[in-house]
Amino acid sequence: MRGTKRKISTLRIFIIDMMHASMRVPVVSLSRRFDVGPLAAARAKAKSPAGWAAIFLKAFAIVAKDEPVLRTLYVKLPWPHFFELPRSIAMVAVARVENGEECILPEKVPTPEERSLVDIDAQIRRAKTAPLEEIPSFRKILMASRLPLPLRRLSWFIGLNVGRMSANNFGSFGVTSVSAYGPGELQALSPAPFLLSYGRVRPDNRIDVILRWDHRVTDAAVIARVLTRLEQVLNSEISAEILAVAA
Numbered sequence: 001m002r003g004t005k006r007k008i009s010t011l012r013i014f015i016i017d018m019m020h021a022s023m024r025v026p027v028v029s030l031s032r033r034f035d036v037g038p039l040a041a042a043r044a045k046a047k048s049p050a051g052w053a054a055i056f057l058k059a060f061a062i063v064a065k066d067e068p069v070l071r072t073l074y075v076k077l078p079w080p081h082f083f084e085l086p087r088s089i090a091m092v093a094v095a096r097v098e099n100g101e102e103c104i105l106p107e108k109v110p111t112p113e114e115r116s117l118v119d120i121d122a123q124i125r126r127a128k129t130a131p132l133e134e135i136p137s138f139r140k141i142l143m144a145s146r147l148p149l150p151l152r153r154l155s156w157f158i159g160l161n162v163g164r165m166s167a168n169n170f171g172s173f174g175v176t177s178v179s180a181y182g183p184g185e186l187q188a189l190s191p192a193p194f195l196l197s198y199g200r201v202r203p204d205n206r207i208d209v210i211l212r213w214d215h216r217v218t219d220a221a222v223i224a225r226v227l228t229r230l231e232q233v234l235n236s237e238i239s240a241e242i243l244a245v246a247a
Contacts (some may be wrong), residue, residue, distance in 0.1 A: 009099075009103075010142055010145045011141075011142075011145070012101070012103070013145045014105075014142075014144075017145065017153075018190070020153075020156070021160055021191040022189035022190055022191050023189070025190075025191055025214050026214065026215045026216060027189070027213065027214060027215065028213060028215045028220065029187065029211065029212040029213075030220060030223050030224060030227065031208060031210040032208075032227045032231075033206050033207070033208050033209070034206060034208075034209050034230075034231045034234065035231070036201065036205055036207050036231075036235060037235070039235050039239045039242075040201060040205045042238075042239040042242040045242075046242050046245060046246040047246065049242055050117040050118065051121050051125075052179065052198065053092050053177065054117055055117065055234065055238055056198055056209075056234075057175045058117055058120055059230055059234050059238050060088075060173060060194075060196055060230060061090060061111075061112040061173075062113050062237055063226055063233055064088045064172070065088075067226060067229075069217060069218045070088070070172065070194060070226065071084055071085040071087070071088055071172045072084045072193065072217050073085070073163060073166050073167060073193055073217075074193065074214055074216045074217055075161045075162060076161040077158070077161040077162050082217070083163030083166070083167070085172050087110075087111045087113070087114070088111065088112060088113060088171075088172050089108065089109075089110050089111070090109040090110075090171055090174065091106040091107065091108055091109070091170060091173070091174040091190075091192060092106065092109055092127075092174070092175045093105075093174065093176035093177075093188075094124065094128055095128070096128060104176075105137075105138050106137065106170075106174065107123070107124060107127040107135065107138075108136075108168075108171060109124070116241070117238070117241055117242065117245070118245065140169075144156075170190075170191050170192045171192050172193065172194070173193070173194035173195065174190045174192045174195045174196070175195075175196050175197070176188050176190075176195065176197050177197050177198050179198060179200045182200070183199060183200050185199065185210065186199075187212070188212070193213060194211065194212070194213045194214070195211070195212045195213070196210070196211050197209070197210045197212075198210070209227065211226070211227060
């Protein structure tokens with residue numbers, strides 16, 4: 001059957017490069033169903049509650065304050081070692097449509113544990129609608145994705161394997177979800193050491209959460225503890241902040 005050749009767009013080249021880098025990360029995943037009744041009740045009282053991406057992003061960063069392993073990267077240059085960050089740097093997946101093409105771009109959210117939910121949510125919403133050139137992380141992606149393949153591969157390798165560069169380019173953790181488009185379990189990939197995804201809130205106020213992580217950095221027992229703490233933070237600190245804004 002004859003088909004039509006189509007040029008790969010710059011934004012699609014970025015996804016291809018990211019998947020190439022992600023395939024080299026030995027990831028393991030753990031899923032759990034959270035009871036977010038108190039959080040759901042708090043959001044119901046707010047006129048314009050923060051989105052779920054902002055909520056999970058800040059909650060995970062709060063947990064990471066007391067769990068240094070969640071701020072730890074595995075890097076290879078100048079030799080294999082762990083690189084621990086003093087604070088979290090989050091990357092949130094933002095869905096956009098550019099020139100008729102659907103795409104996903106990561107928006108960098110530094111130190112979310114120190115910022116308000118309102119501020120984080122506003123940044124994510126702006127990243128969904130502002131011109132690409134006005135978002136610094138998107139501009140960097142476009143520039144890198146226009147390089148020839150050999151230079152792209154080299155820049156990705158260096159960017160992922162020098163501690164400070166890896167943290168600035170890819171963050172200490174990521175958050176992604178397709179809950180806005182319906183139910184489903186997302187098994188996403190990322191070059192970041194931790195990637196959190198979540199589903200839709202069910203009628204019984206339960207939500208499915210998946211945490212995928214670089215097994216070189218830590219083990220499942222730690223992640224099980226992290227998920228328990230994450231559920232607690234969602235229903236306590238995050239719920240309290242939402243209620244305080246709503247009051």
